[in-house]
Amino acid sequence: MTLTTSPHSHAAVVLQGIIRKFGKRTVLDGITLTIQRGELFGLLGPSGSGKTTLVKLITGIDSADGGTVHMLGQQMPRLSMLQRFGYMAQSDALYNDLTALQNLQFFAALYGLKGRQAMERINGAMEIVSLLPHLHKPVAAYSGGMKRRLSLAISLLHEPELLVLDEPTVGIDPVLRQSIWRELGAMRERGTTIILTTHVMDEADKCDRLALIREGKLTAVDTPEALKARTGSGTIEEAFIRLGEGEAR
Numbered sequence: 067m068t069l070t071t072s073p074h075s076h077a078a079v080v081l082q083g084i085i086r087k088f089g090k091r092t093v094l095d096g097i098t099l100t101i102q103r104g105e106l107f108g109l110l111g112p113s114g115s116g117k118t119t120l121v122k123l124i125t126g127i128d129s130a131d132g133g134t135v136h137m138l139g140q141q142m143p144r145l146s147m148l149q150r151f152g153y154m155a156q157s158d159a160l161y162n163d164l165t166a167l168q169n170l171q172f173f174a175a176l177y178g179l180k181g182r183q184a185m186e187r188i189n190g191a192m193e194i195v196s197l198l199p200h201l202h203k204p205v206a207a208y209s210g211g212m213k214r215r216l217s218l219a220i221s222l223l224h225e226p227e228l229l230v231l232d233e234p235t236v237g238i239d240p241v242l243r244q245s246i247w248r249e250l251g252a253m254r255e256r257g258t259t260i261i262l263t264t265h266v267m268d269e270a271d272k273c274d275r276l277a278l279i280r281e282g283k284l285t286a287v288d289t290p291e292a293l294k295a296r297t298g299s300g301t302i303e304e305a306f307i308r309l310g311e312g313e314a315r
């Protein structure tokens with residue numbers, strides 16, 4: 067058997083010289099970044115800095131105007147990769163008129179899950195986000211936070227090797243936020259690569275590495291400890307502000 071290997075097959079994601087423009091505006095300006103398999107990787111940046119645009123390019127939902135994206139050794143966008151990663155978008159892509167179970171069944175079918183296996187995965191994912199008692203409710207009756215949790219459950223359904231989460235804990239209360247982070251930690255222990263965007267500094271601190279993004283450019287990529295040490299900061303928030311000031315000067 068011949069295995070086709072790509073120079074990027076050891077990394078989870080390789081971005082090379084990514085440019086994305088909307089009209090005359092360059093929203094991502096030469097992003098080069100490698101995320102290793104098994105990393106819990108955070109993208110941190112002010113509102114409008116390009117985080118969502120970047121994760122959409124990683125998942126192949128959007129295409130770059132320049133540069134290349136490789137995910138798990140494959141050049142993106144590529145339809146066949148859909149079954150290998152889970153994606154939780156910033157706005158929930160749910161069918162409001164259907165129950166949570168019907169939504170989950172729809173996505174399970176898309177991922178090729180059937181019968182008892184599909185039901186086991188649905189129950190497991192809903193347990194992780196503490197929504198099992200609400201499985202049969204129509205999504206229209208869910209609160210905003212419950213919809214976020216259901217979206218997260220959907221992204222976990224097929225136990226993907228890579229998870230891409232755009233602000234996964236927005237609108238989720240602190241207790242549940244902690245339990246979701248425990249689960250993300252457990253998934254990382256099992257070898258899942260997790261890429262997430264966040265505004266929450268104590269969440270950023272839990273990542274293995276962080277990329278700081280500002281006005282479409284990476285200003286720093288390192289471990290939270292190294293970013294704090296480099297800027298002489300006690301907290302990631304302080305490091306983030308100092309690195310931003312350095313860029314502006």
Ligand SMILES: Nc1ncnc2c1ncn2[C@@H]1O[C@H](COP(=O)(O)OP(=O)(O)OP(=O)(O)O)[C@@H](O)[C@H]1O
Nearest residue numbers: 088089093111112113114115116117118119120156
């Ligand atoms: N489809 C689009 N058409 C035009 N402009 C867009 C489009 N998508 C994003 N932008 C612009 O690109 C910039 C980056 O947006 P993006 O959503 O990636 O930022 P973000 O860092 O994720 O912000 P937030 O933290 O608020 O979600 C913004 O100025 C936004 O207005």
